[in-house]
Amino acid sequence: MSYLVLARKWRPNCFADVVGQEHVLKALINGLDQDRLHHAFLFSGTRGVGKTTLARIFAKSLNCEQGVSSTPCGKCQSCLEVDAGRFVDLIEVDAASRTKVDDTRELLDNVQYAPSRGRYKVYLIDEVHMLSTSSFNALLKTLEEPPPHVKFLFATTDPQKLPVTILSRCLQFNLRRLDISQISGHLCHILQTDNIAYEEDAILAIAKAADGSMRDALSLLDQAISHGAGHVSYADITGMLGTVSQQQLDDLVTALIEHNTADILAQSSRFAEQGRDFVALLDDLMLLLQRIATVQMVPELLLTETDSPLLTHFAQQLSPDMTQLFYQIALHGKRDLPYAADPRSGFEMTLLRMLSFQLAPVDVTAIDAPLAAASPSKPDNVTSTTSSAKKAPTTSAPEPVSAPIVNPTKTTDTVQTDSPKPIEPPQELGSTLTHDNWLDTINGLKLTALARQLADNSAFVQFEQGKITLSISPELAHLASPKPIERLTAVLSKHLNQDVKLQFQENAAGESATLATERAEQAVIDQEQAKQAIANDPAVEALKNAFDARVIDNTIKPVK
Numbered sequence: 001m002s003y004l005v006l007a008r009k010w011r012p013n014c015f016a017d018v019v020g021q022e023h024v025l026k027a028l029i030n031g032l033d034q035d036r037l038h039h040a041f042l043f044s045g046t047r048g049v050g051k052t053t054l055a056r057i058f059a060k061s062l063n064c065e066q067g068v069s070s071t072p073c074g075k076c077q078s079c080l081e082v083d084a085g086r087f088v089d090l091i092e093v094d095a096a097s098r099t100k101v102d103d104t105r106e107l108l109d110n111v112q113y114a115p116s117r118g119r120y121k122v123y124l125i126d127e128v129h130m131l132s133t134s135s136f137n138a139l140l141k142t143l144e145e146p147p148p149h150v151k152f153l154f155a156t157t158d159p160q161k162l163p164v165t166i167l168s169r170c171l172q173f174n175l176r177r178l179d180i181s182q183i184s185g186h187l188c189h190i191l192q193t194d195n196i197a198y199e200e201d202a203i204l205a206i207a208k209a210a211d212g213s214m215r216d217a218l219s220l221l222d223q224a225i226s227h228g229a230g231h232v233s234y235a236d237i238t239g240m241l242g243t244v245s246q247q248q249l250d251d252l253v254t255a256l257i258e259h260n261t262a263d264i265l266a267q268s269s270r271f272a273e274q275g276r277d278f279v280a281l282l283d284d285l286m287l288l289l290q291r292i293a294t295v296q297m298v299p300e301l302l303l304t305e306t307d308s309p310l311l312t313h314f315a316q317q318l319s320p321d322m323t324q325l326f327y328q329i330a331l332h333g334k335r336d337l338p339y340a341a342d343p344r345s346g347f348e349m350t351l352l353r354m355l356s357f358q359l360a361p362v363d364v365t366a367i368d369a370p371l372a373a374a375s376p377s378k379p380d381n382v383t384s385t386t387s388s389a390k391k392a393p394t395t396s397a398p399e400p401v402s403a404p405i406v407n408p409t410k411t412t413d414t415v416q417t418d419s420p421k422p423i424e425p426p427q428e429l430g431s432t433l434t435h436d437n438w439l440d441t442i443n444g445l446k447l448t449a450l451a452r453q454l455a456d457n458s459a460f461v462q463f464e465q466g467k468i469t470l471s472i473s474p475e476l477a478h479l480a481s482p483k484p485i486e487r488l489t490a491v492l493s494k495h496l497n498q499d500v501k502l503q504f505q506e507n508a509a510g511e512s513a514t515l516a517t518e519r520a521e522q523a524v525i526d527q528e529q530a531k532q533a534i535a536n537d538p539a540v541e542a543l544k545n546a547f548d549a550r551v552i553d554n555t556i557k558p559v560k
């Protein structure tokens with residue numbers, strides 16, 4: 001039995017099967033059905049987004065023996081020949097290999113002759129921007145007075161390089177890169193049809209790596225199927241792509257936040273053992289930091305399926321300044337990686353540099369008594385940093401700065417404290433849900449990003465006979481969509497050790513406690529305490545005196 005690669009087996013045979021590119025499809029379908037077709041189309045777009053596929057379906061639509069329409073029969077001789085790639089009136093040319101004017105002449109000399117089998121001759125010229133100037137001139141003559149039986153489809157990855165005279169005679173379409181959900185949706189459909197087991201995370205990882213190209217996604221999937229002997233698993237994919245898993249990336253950021261140097265070096269050693277690509281690793285780290293920064297700026301941002309489940313948590317743990325700094329260090333680290341002695345040492349230096357900017361944990365016994373007394377419930381020794389203090393941490397050598405700014409952004413706490421919520425869930429929670437344990441329970445659950453948003457914004461109403469009733473404010477009701485509800489139901493059922501159902505009702509905002517409102521209230525309290533601590537901090541006082549500095553209130557941030 002011969003094996004047909006997925007990209008060929010699943011090449012769409014009709015417009016209805018094409019994934020994405022709706023704007024182009026609509027124009028082509030309308031033109032075909034109303035028999036009002038332009039004679040030249042220009043498709044721009046990167047590789048693997050469907051240019052050749054569209055051209056083939058288009059050629060079939062024009063030449064189907066049943067008549068011109070957007071739904072060719074797929075059964076007649078013409079349709080079958082196009083599908084098999086041997087229809088004489090579909091002329092495919094790769095301009096990258098035929099750039100000479102003689103080649104173009106030879107091609108265009110035949111344009112005037114009627115099609116041999118079908119109604120129309122369809123010319124598909126790929127990478128058309130590669131043609132020489134004289135080739136373009138030859139082509140332009142034909143485009144100015146095209147014979148009625150000819151249609152041109154030009155494809156290019158670089159439309160800027162085309163002469164304006166050609167551009168102005170074409171109907172232009174920009175084929176878009178496919179997004180992750182379009183690619184993953186198609187891959188899942190294929191795997192389900194072919195009865196191949198897969199893990200959803202694995203498909204998302206492939207869709208991400210394909211970078212907008214369905215063809216690349218399908219060949220990665222081909223590899224993955226043979227790699228995993230018929231089963232597509234996340235571990236296999238990350239191994240195959242040399243990428244790290246979301247969990248590994250989350251562990252790395254957690255270690256950075258916790259200033260855990262030993263753990264970072266241990267993780268780096270594991271990455272090296274597993275043959276991970278350190279450039280890709282820095283890319284993934286930057287993407288995660290970019291998402292963290294985005295959530296910090298736009299807290300109401302809706303999280304996606306590809307987001308880390310800990311994204312919101314990271315956004316709260318890391319200060320925005322530090323997020324920006326880490327991103328910058330990662331970017332420079334990636335740039336300098338080729339100059340490092342080896343990729344691993346370059347990667348480790350990048351992470352160590354991040355740590356050197358992150359304030360180290362401070363021993364609680366070193367805290368001055370007045371400061372500790374100032375905030376008895378929160379022994380967070382609030383440390384202030386200034387932009388100049390970062391470079392010169394002592395105040396003994398004042399620089400001639402006219403208006404220095406005290407910008408206390410960072411406080412540290414490894415210190416025993418009762419205020420932060422534990423990251424890890426308590427292992428044993430009650431086997432029932434009540435008003436009293438609702439917040440602790442959901443805080444301890446491991447949830448995907450969307451389910452987490454839903455849980456955090458839901459208030460407990462009652463739990464009776466396996467049915468949990470929750471309330472959510474009307475403006476957040478969109479969070480209660482089927483998928484997150486399904487996830488939350490599954491996790492709660494597991495936690496409560498029984499099959500439960502979730503029911504949502506609308507509620508006035510703030511009527512009952514939700515984790516989100518509780519956090520917001522706690523944030524106000526924390527902020528006030530941090531302000532107090534800064535106001536009473538002798539180090540800040542010294543800086544004020546030495547530099548004639550002032551504290552900018554809205555830059556004070558409490559540390560969790």
Ligand SMILES: [Zn+2]
Nearest residue numbers: 064073076079
């Ligand atoms: Zn047909």
